Amino acid sequence: NGNHWGYSKENGPDVWHKNYPVALGSRQSPIDIPRQVSHDPSLGPIVLDYDHCTSINISNNGHSVVVNFDDTDDRSVIHGGPLENPYRLKQFHFHWGGKGCDGSEHTVAGNSYASELHLVHWNAVKYQSFDQAATAPDGLAVVGIFLETGDDHRWLHTITDAMYMVKYKGSVTDFKGFNPKCLLPSNLHFWTYLGSLTTPPLHESVTWILLKEPIVVSEKQLGKFRLVLFTGEEEDQRLRMENNFRTPQPLKGRRIRSSN
Ligand SMILES: NS(=O)(=O)c1ccc2c(c1)[C@H]1CCC[C@H]1[C@@H](c1ccc(O)cc1Cl)N2
Numbered sequence: 001n002g003n004h005w006g007y008s009k010e011n012g013p014d015v016w017h018k019n020y021p022v023a024l025g026s027r028q029s030p031i032d033i034p035r036q037v038s039h040d041p042s043l044g045p046i047v048l049d050y051d052h053c054t055s056i057n058i059s060n061n062g063h064s065v066v067v068n069f070d071d072t073d074d075r076s077v078i079h080g081g082p083l084e085n086p087y088r089l090k091q092f093h094f095h096w097g098g099k100g101c102d103g104s105e106h107t108v109a110g111n112s113y114a115s116e117l118h119l120v121h122w123n124a125v126k127y128q129s130f131d132q133a134a135t136a137p138d139g140l141a142v143v144g145i146f147l148e149t150g151d152d153h154r155w156l157h158t159i160t161d162a163m164y165m166v167k168y169k170g171s172v173t174d175f176k177g178f179n180p181k182c183l184l185p186s187n188l189h190f191w192t193y194l195g196s197l198t199t200p201p202l203h204e205s206v207t208w209i210l211l212k213e214p215i216v217v218s219e220k221q222l223g224k225f226r227l228v229l230f231t232g233e234e235e236d237q238r239l240r241m242e243n244n245f246r247t248p249q250p251l252k253g254r255r256i257r258s259s260n
């Protein structure tokens with residue numbers, strides 16, 4: 001319908017609060033990570049157990065390109081770090097900028113990265129479904145990984161090649177056997193804080209775990225992200241999917257903790 005949210009002037013982050021008042025809430029994401037963050041020695045390492053993970057498909061939901069996983073059991077979970085329970089991997093997706101412009105959501109000491117990868121997990125110990133977890137304060141855990149430009153990433157081509165198949169909003173194609181472990185940086189040092197989904201419905205249900213070390217992808221690979229469209233095949237407008245990021249939100253007194 002007309003008032004569907006997006007990233008344009010008319011339906012973008014500055015007006016999301018009209019349909020989603022929580023946009024003005026007390027634990028919104030993303031945020032800027034300041035230069036000095038309190039180090040919490042009680043924070044154990046984050047553990048990503050993705051060895052038996054099962055990707056299902058890759059899709060274009062009109063806001064991002066999403067790789068969906070079979071989350072009917074605990075075969076791919078993260079635990080440790082700030083988490084009290086294991087959280088089940090449901091999907092991952094990206095946010096990026098326009099040609100030559102940065103597109104990360106979180107910033108570090110005011111600096112943006114070219115793109116940001118979100119690995120979305122839900123607390124299947126305490127909640128019966130993702131939807132239920134998505135509205136609970138400890139329901140979701142999203143691992144954020146920054147992408148900076150440089151050499152080609154040796155595994156990202158499997159995703160960028162599949163993006164050709166999901167050019168239009170609403171398209172989906174098989175994407176089996178992909179293990180996102182290949183998208184992790186060499187070390188898992190992180191910042192963590194309590195926040196929200198960065199898109200509507202903006203639920204304040206996310207424990208954010210942001211990896212400090214970015215991964216490196218090439219400008220050419222990022223360019224393939226921009227071949228994807230916000231719009232569907234049947235629409236006469238063809239809007240290139242780019243700048244699908246929300247800018248940093250007020251910290252409102254929240255504590256950010258740093259692992260080792
Ligand atoms: N950027 S992010 O990492 O903060 C992020 C993570 C997960 C989800 C969202 C954004 C949004 C994006 C579209 C759907 C919505 C949500 C969802 C999906 C399916 C549902 O049935 C319900 C909900 Cl709430 N999933």
Ligand SMILES: [Zn+2]
Pocket residue numbers: 093094095118198
């Ligand atoms: Zn996201």
